[in-house]
Amino acid sequence: MVLIDGNNFYASCEAVLEPGLRGLPLVVLSNNDGCIVARSAEARALGIPMGIPLFQARPLLERHGVVVRSSNYALYADMSRRLMTTLAWWVEALEIYSIDEAFALMARPADGGDLSAWGRALRAAVLRQLGLPVAVGIGPTKVLAKLANRLAKRHQHGVFDLGAVADPDPWLASMPVDEVWGIGRQLARWCRLRGVATALALRDMPTATLRQKAGVVGVRLQQELAGIACLPLKTAPPAKRETCVSRSFSEPICELAPLREAIATYVSRAAEKLRQQRQRARLLTVFVRSSPFNGTSFYRNAASVELPLPSNDTAVLLAAALPLASQLLRPHKPLQKAGVLLQGLEPYEILQHHLFAPLPWEQQQRRDVLMATIDRLNRRYGAGTVRWAACGLRPSWTMRRQRLSGAATTCLEAIPNVDAAG
DNA sequence: TCTGGGGTCCTAGGACCC
């Protein structure tokens, strides 16, 4: 098993677009310019922490002249596609695990030997073709490949084959337990309280104790650490079980009109996603919350509707969602975030077999064609070219993105073409 | 003043059925 991931992926993408940024300290912000979600190596070396709010980091950023960018997901998604296309060339099977990482299968040479040389060649090719630095970790299981990947970044110039070393135990002993894939904050605390401080100690702790705390997930994790594969490579992504669109507002919302606009905007985006996934939803939930950070009166609420028939028609979903808005608003509870969650997803074709559709079959088909046309227009001429009036014309609550990088968002052609083939 | 977004998996417990 191999794990390949992009180093400081978002920051690296920004530097691909603007080579002058290479070697400079650079951070990328979350949506709404809220938190730091990526740092270049230089920014990390300055001691800028991951995940902290921009306003807290500001003094440090200014002192060191750090370059700050809003996140540009159109760019990162595009670079991700190119990266995955290149990787697929190099491996026998690929699982795209996230925007910046992939698991892969690669057979060892006939003598069962080291894959490090192969890893180095892969790494060099990606750097040459895409301008993106990646790290390559190799091991008998997913968890060990992840671990090897961490070690690769730390000690091995970006490539490490944990399956080729004579004794992996010292390496496992060097890995803090909280950095093991699958150990989050809660489990890390629990482990440390029991004196289990490293990956090695986790592997060797009593299974029954671990099972009691972490269930079968914990047991699987332990097996994977011991080199017994429990997590298979998933080459075809499973169908989504739910789809969510949510955003923080740039300023708190206290009134119904902007809340309805926001909900309408998220619903129409969620409906678009559904159609792209060739799915329809049976259950729609709208949720809201106030800011969890100011004061004592945290407010959260949600309301759901079951659709009479599963749908991915924006108009149908809007009609279901908008009446929920007024149920969620409370006096003196300014909202900071809202979202739409679609569940009970089923594949597109199911409706065909439904005898009691609310619309005659031909009419239903016309709706499908209309939606497909709108999607095509928006793909071709840019998101929001065709919109629902309910989404509002110039909403004041849309997210802040004050430091968005260049043309890539407004003009996809402006992304440098660094295709492997080109 | 200012704190992201989108997922998955598992489990416990309740509803319901025979």
Added chain:
DNA sequence: TCTGGGGTCCTAGGACCC
């Protein structure tokens, strides 16, 4: 008054991931 046992399905919530 006394009131079984076993199964399925669903949901909420908690943990994790990037």
